[in-house]
Amino acid sequence: MSSFDVVIIGSGPGGYVSAIRCAQLGFKTAIIEKYSTLGGTCLNVGCIPSKALLASSHHYAEIKHFEDHGIELSGEVKVNLEKMIARKQAVVDQTSGGVKFLMDKNKITVLEGMGSFVDATHVAVAKADGTSETIEAKNVIIATGSKPSSLPFIKIDKERIITSTEALKLPEVPKHLIIIGGGVIGIELGQVYLRLGAQVSVVEYLDRIIPGMDSSLSKELTKVLKKQGMKFYVSHKVKSVERAGEAVTVQAENAKGETITLEGDYALVAVGRRPYTDGLNADKAGVKISERGQIEVNDHLQTSASNIYAIGDVVRGAMLAHKAEEEGTMVAEILAGQKPHIDYNLIPGVVYTWPEVAAVGQTEEQLKAAGTKYKVGSFPFKALGRARASGDLDGFVKILADEKTDEVLGVHMIGARTADLIAEAVVAMEYKASAEDISRMSHAHPTFAEAVKEAALAATDNRALHV
Ligand SMILES: Cc1cc2nc3c(=O)[nH]c(=O)nc-3n(C[C@H](O)[C@H](O)[C@H](O)COP(=O)(O)OP(=O)(O)OC[C@H]3O[C@@H](n4cnc5c(N)ncnc54)[C@H](O)[C@@H]3O)c2cc1C
Numbered sequence: 001m002s003s004f005d006v007v008i009i010g011s012g013p014g015g016y017v018s019a020i021r022c023a024q025l026g027f028k029t030a031i032i033e034k035y036s037t038l039g040g041t042c043l044n045v046g047c048i049p050s051k052a053l054l055a056s057s058h059h060y061a062e063i064k065h066f067e068d069h070g071i072e073l074s075g076e077v078k079v080n081l082e083k084m085i086a087r088k089q090a091v092v093d094q095t096s097g098g099v100k101f102l103m104d105k106n107k108i109t110v111l112e113g114m115g116s117f118v119d120a121t122h123v124a125v126a127k128a129d130g131t132s133e134t135i136e137a138k139n140v141i142i143a144t145g146s147k148p149s150s151l152p153f154i155k156i157d158k159e160r161i162i163t164s165t166e167a168l169k170l171p172e173v174p175k176h177l178i179i180i181g182g183g184v185i186g187i188e189l190g191q192v193y194l195r196l197g198a199q200v201s202v203v204e205y206l207d208r209i210i211p212g213m214d215s216s217l218s219k220e221l222t223k224v225l226k227k228q229g230m231k232f233y234v235s236h237k238v239k240s241v242e243r244a245g246e247a248v249t250v251q252a253e254n255a256k257g258e259t260i261t262l263e264g265d266y267a268l269v270a271v272g273r274r275p276y277t278d279g280l281n282a283d284k285a286g287v288k289i290s291e292r293g294q295i296e297v298n299d300h301l302q303t304s305a306s307n308i309y310a311i312g313d314v315v316r317g318a319m320l321a322h323k324a325e326e327e328g329t330m331v332a333e334i335l336a337g338q339k340p341h342i343d344y345n346l347i348p349g350v351v352y353t354w355p356e357v358a359a360v361g362q363t364e365e366q367l368k369a370a371g372t373k374y375k376v377g378s379f380p381f382k383a384l385g386r387a388r389a390s391g392d393l394d395g396f397v398k399i400l401a402d403e404k405t406d407e408v409l410g411v412h413m414i415g416a417r418t419a420d421l422i423a424e425a426v427v428a429m430e431y432k433a434s435a436e437d438i439s440r441m442s443h444a445h446p447t448f449a450e451a452v453k454e455a456a457l458a459a460t461d462n463r464a465l466h467v
Contacts (some may be wrong), residue, residue, distance in 0.1 A: 002109070004030045006335065007123050007137035009115040009280070012040020013321040014312030015143030016099050018328030023106035025336040030135060031108055032115035032125050038099040039092075041145050041313070042321040045165045048095050050188055052088040053168065054352050057195040061354075065391060079196050085169050111135070117285035120305045139307045141331055142287070142295055143324070144280060146273040146313035154180075154241045154269055160248050161241055161267045164189060174198045176264035178250045180238050182209030184351050186270030187221070191353045194230055201231040201262055203238055203252045210351060214363035214412040216398060221357055221414060224394050233260060241267050275314045301331050309334075323347045346429055350419045355381075355395045358422035361410035361429055364400060373403035377435060377459025379451050381415040383466045386446035392416035397455040399425075399435055406434035406460065417448045424452055435459035 006022045008015045011033035022029040037044055063077050103110050111133070113125040117140075124134045148163035150156055158166050167189045173196045179186040182204030194200040202209065208218040209232065222232060236252040239259070243249075248267045253259050275293045282289055288296045288304040295310035297303055303310050309331045312324030326342050333340040351357035367374045382393040395415025401408050411425035428438050438456035443449045458464040 001134060001136055002030070003136040004028050004109070004138070006030075006139045006141060006332075007032065007115075007135060008141045008143055009123065010040060010143035010145055010312075010314075011038040011099065011110075012143060012145045012312060012324060013042045014145070014324030014328045015040065015141070016103070016328075017325040018141055018143060018311060018332050019108045020102060020106050021329045021332035022335070023108050025332055027332070027335065029106075029108045030111055030137075031103065032111045032113065032123065034112075034114045036112060036128075037093075037096040038103065038110070039096040040143075042324075043095050043099065044092055045168060047321050049088050049092050049168045050164070050185075050192075051352055052091045053084065053192045054188060054354075056084045056087065057192045058354055061195040068391060079173065081170070081173055081196065088168065114279055116279055116281040117287070118281075120285040120307060137307075139309070139335055140285070141328070142277075142280070142282075142303070142308065142310040142314060143312050143328065144276050144314050145324075146319055147276045148269070149272050149274040150269050151180075151238065151271060154238075156269060157243060160243045160246065160265065161269065163269055167193075167268050170266070174264065174266040176201065176262075176266075178203065178248065178262050178264040178267045179270055180241065180250065180267060181270035181272065182206075182211070182232070182234065183270060183272065184210060184349075186268060187225070188352055189268060189270070190230060191225065191228075194225075194228060199231075199264075200229070201233065201264070203233045203236050203250060203262070205235075205237050207235045209234065210357065213349060213351075213357065213359050214398070214410070215365060216396075217357050217359065217412055217414050220395060221351070221353065221355075224355060224414075225353070233262075236260065241269070243267075273313065273319055277314060300334055301327055317344060318347055318349065320347065320349065343430070346426055348422045348426055350422065352419060355392065355415045356417065356419040357414045358418040359410070359412045360422055360425050361408070362400065363410060363412065367400060367409060372409065374400050374409055375403050375435075375459055376400055377455045377457065377462075377464070379454035379458055379464055379467065381448070381451055383454075384446070384448065384451055386448055386450065387416065389446060390416065392448075397421070397451040399438070399452075399455045399459045401435040401459045406436055408433055408435055408438065408456075408459075411452075411455075413451070415448065415451065421449055421452060424449065439463070 005027035008031045019031045113127040176199040179202045250262045286305040311327035313319045330340045348360040378398045381387040397413040400410040435456045443453040
């Protein structure tokens with residue numbers, strides 16, 4: 001029987017990053033993946049393919065603005081969806097292949113098959129050919145991720161009533177795509193098909209889209225997407241989703257009990273994701289699973305079995321690839337006797353629409369609820385030379401700082417390239433910067449990053465320069 005210091009179940013960003021860090025720290029490491037491709041949800045049916053389609057559809061949408069830039073197109077510009085999806089798949093294949101390369105480079109044993117606990121120190125790997133191999137593990141890291149969740153009355157047929165997985169490989173541009181759930185995944189995929197020519201309607205139970213983020217971001221994103229043609233039905237509870245041939249009907253009810261009926265050809269169910277532990281036999285290892293289906297862990301990500309840890313989407317916290325990666329690294333370092341730490345308040349959240357939305361730290365709603373006294377510095381992109389030069393005028397940067405100490409407590413931004421700009425805010429907050437600290441640092445001109453400096457100036461005694 002093969003024996004390992006660390007066995008990792010699941011090869012998503014949590015699992016594969018953890019495997020690399022374990023190998024770097026000298027552990028004999030194995031990773032088990034039930035699919036034939038490595039990289040998990042993120043690389044195969046999540047972050048990477050969705051960003052590939054967002055990039056392709058963004059290029060197409062940009063053509064509309066070419067004339068403003070003095071570029072004249074002659075002839076018809078057409079979308080070849082099949083080719084666009086094939087390109088996306090090529091990006092996925094290359095990225096997943098890169099993970100395989102990294103496993104080999106770090107001498108990590110990759111076992112393809114379904115991993116399940118025999119007991120706390122033995123994991124069986126059931127392979128596609130029907131055979132099974134049991135391996136011994138001093139420590140196990142569960143990184144089994146998540147799957148799309150649904151509502152009990154919705155029958156997902158994967159053809160017309162679909163999840164994000166199918167939305168990444170549709171055979172045609174929908175005429176009318178009805179999206180159930182205005183969270184990040186629904187909104188990103190909605191914008192892809194909106195740009196490609198679909199009518200897109202979003203039905204959201206809460207009173208705003210991207211509800212976990214600062215409400216000013218929801219408001220601005222709604223405004224911009226409405227301008228682009230997306231329709232929103234917020235504060236609407238979906239009651240039924242029915243398919244008849246190629247037609248899909250969604251009925252939803254508002255707070256007054258009034259019903260709306262939407263007729264479309266595809267319905268995307270994007271109501272969140274559930275932790276995935278099917279077939280893991282966690283109980284055989286003494287690993288507790290909570291009522292919400294998450295593997296229960298302590299602050300060190302240790303489960304109820306002392307040699308078994310769990311990371312990523314399968315445990316509490318934001319379902320984000322970079323959060324899973326940080327946790328994967330942290331567990332490897334704990335096993336090596338180090339004392340790593342994750343500040344969950346400083347895990348940024350990003351929506352890759354255009355304009356992009358990005359945030360870190362506390363929202364205004366959270367600060368108000370906690371009774372924290374804070375000040376706000378805000379700066380609009382339209383006042384920025386760089387934004388005017390490129391024609392990306394939507395959005396703003398908002399910095400929330402402690403009223404007394406000036407420490408930055410939260411940074412919320414919507415606009416061009418904010419997915420990358422947010423890194424500056426993470427660094428600043430990691431080092432407990434004040435708004436004034438940021439405002440006194442030189443930011444290259446002309447850049448979008450100047451909006452961060454200006455918002456910091458605005459938070460520091462209302463000293464913004466260009467408004
Ligand atoms: C459409 C979409 C877009 C997204 N975009 C972003 C984004 O832009 N940025 C971001 O940060 N996050 C994004 N996410 C979320 C991100 O994909 C997840 O947070 C991330 O993949 C979680 O990583 P993980 O390692 O915990 O699990 P996963 O990536 O889900 O990987 C788990 C792996 O474990 C395997 N597995 C499960 N059970 C077993 C078993 N018993 N034996 C063997 N293998 C098993 C699974 O097959 C899977 O490969 C997106 C998600 C979706 C669906």
